[in-house]
Amino acid sequence: MVDLVSQYEHIQEEIDAAMLNVVRSAAYIRGAELSAFEEELASYLGVEHVISCGNGTDALQIALMALGLNAGDEIITTSFTFIATVEVISLLGLTPVMVDVEPGTFNIDPSKIEEAITEKTKVILPVHLYGQCADLDKIMDIAERHNLYVIEDTAQAISADYTFADGSTKKAGTIGNIGCTSFFPSKNLGCFGDGGAMFTNDDDLASQMRMIANHGMKVRYYHEVIGVNSRLDNLQAAVLRIKLQRLDDYREARNTVATHYDAAFDGVSQLETPERNLNSTHAFHQYTLKCKGIERNALRDYLAEHEIPSMIYYPVPLHQQKAFEVTGKEQKSLPVTEELSEQVISLPIHTEMDDEQLERITTCVLDFINSQ
Ligand SMILES: *Cc1c(COP(=O)(O)O)cnc(C)c1O
Numbered sequence: 001m002v003d004l005v006s007q008y009e010h011i012q013e014e015i016d017a018a019m020l021n022v023v024r025s026a027a028y029i030r031g032a033e034l035s036a037f038e039e040e041l042a043s044y045l046g047v048e049h050v051i052s053c054g055n056g057t058d059a060l061q062i063a064l065m066a067l068g069l070n071a072g073d074e075i076i077t078t079s080f081t082f083i084a085t086v087e088v089i090s091l092l093g094l095t096p097v098m099v100d101v102e103p104g105t106f107n108i109d110p111s112k113i114e115e116a117i118t119e120k121t122k123v124i125l126p127v128h129l130y131g132q133c134a135d136l137d138k139i140m141d142i143a144e145r146h147n148l149y150v151i152e153d154t155a156q157a158i159s160a161d162y163t164f165a166d167g168s169t170k171k172a173g174t175i176g177n178i179g180c181t182s183f184f185p186s187k188n189l190g191c192f193g194d195g196g197a198m199f200t201n202d203d204d205l206a207s208q209m210r211m212i213a214n215h216g217m218k219v220r221y222y223h224e225v226i227g228v229n230s231r232l233d234n235l236q237a238a239v240l241r242i243k244l245q246r247l248d249d250y251r252e253a254r255n256t257v258a259t260h261y262d263a264a265f266d267g268v269s270q271l272e273t274p275e276r277n278l279n280s281t282h283a284f285h286q287y288t289l290k291c292k293g294i295e296r297n298a299l300r301d302y303l304a305e306h307e308i309p310s311m312i313y314y315p316v317p318l319h320q321q322k323a324f325e326v327t328g329k330e331q332k333s334l335p336v337t338e339e340l341s342e343q344v345i346s347l348p349i350h351t352e353m354d355d356e357q358l359e360r361i362t363t364c365v366l367d368f369i370n371s372q
Pocket residue numbers: 055056057058081082084085127153155156181182183184194195196
């Protein structure tokens with residue numbers, strides 16, 4: 001699905017030198033590389049604070065912990081996402097309230113949010129799925145009117161730009177109170193292991209999150225709150241500093257692949273190409289088709305027989321997972337989410353794809369369609 005070896009080979013000299021530099025310095029934790037990376041990412045995003053942590057799941061957990069919520073408080077989010085989004089809500093004794101998504105963009109349907117709000121609702125947690133922002137104009141408006149926090153799960157959408165109705169543009173993850181991302185290797189800004197970060201323009205939330213990520217202490221061995229141990233190390237920061245310089249180029253490369261797929265599948269009635277939210281650019285973490293009137297799993301098997309990888313993100317919506325059988329709140333059925341989980345298929349997309357590979361993939365998909 002991604003080619004991390006080729007990507008590394010293109011920047012190998014720079015990466016090797018930077019990593020060796022960290023190894024020789026023996027500053028592995030909380031060193032200059034880390035501070036430099038946090039500052040450079042903050043400047044790229046146009047946000048006041050970047051607080052790094054151990055992974056994207058921790059980022060979401062620390063963000064929720066920083067809001068001072070009470071057990072049973074409700075968090076409105078979606079079911080059509082990676083488990084991490086909802087897992088941390090339950091883990092903290094909060095109550096996930098999963099609402100349906102839009103069939104075109106796969107993102108939270110703003111028209112379903114208000115009917116889910118109760119006096120216990122404290123947070124709206126949109127996921128910018130596959131690399132494209134949810135409808136933040138509407139989400140921010142609802143949040144303001146109901147006095148709710150917004151935490152953006154931007155693990156798949158770092159580098160995407162959102163343009164508001166008033167014409168102003170901001171980076172994904174810098175619009176709500178807190179944005180959370182992941183530097184998992186296959187993410188759009190990936191390191192060589194685990195990593196994550198929170199973004200915010202709020203000084204108090206920033207210092208709270210820094211404290212929570214560091215065992216609840218500001219001054220060493222004086223613990224103000226129960227925190228966690230979650231940090232990005234300097235080797236990862238050194239890698240990320242180099243990749244951050246290329247993040248926009250990487251996004252362009254992914255968009256070129258998406259445009260090629262769009263053109264190849266244009267007019268094929270059995271495949272629906274991904275709809276664009278006109279207010280958001282797309283980081284194309286995934287290129288995801290919807291299958292109409294063909295067996296999605298048969299297409300997947302056919303591709304596998306021809307050694308073409310594909311993935312289903314996600315085959316079982318979270319509200320139907322065994323782990324969420326007891327969420328503390330009766331979960332309504334989510335017809336759009338349930339249908340999508342049977343229709344979607346994601347094709348390989350990464351920064352190193354060439355025309356020959358693309359041709360082979362699209363030809364194979366179209367061969368399957370024509371054989372039906
Ligand atoms: C990857 C991902 C996460 C979790 O990130 P990790 O670094 O793997 O913990 C959370 N939410 C979404 C939408 C993701 O894709």
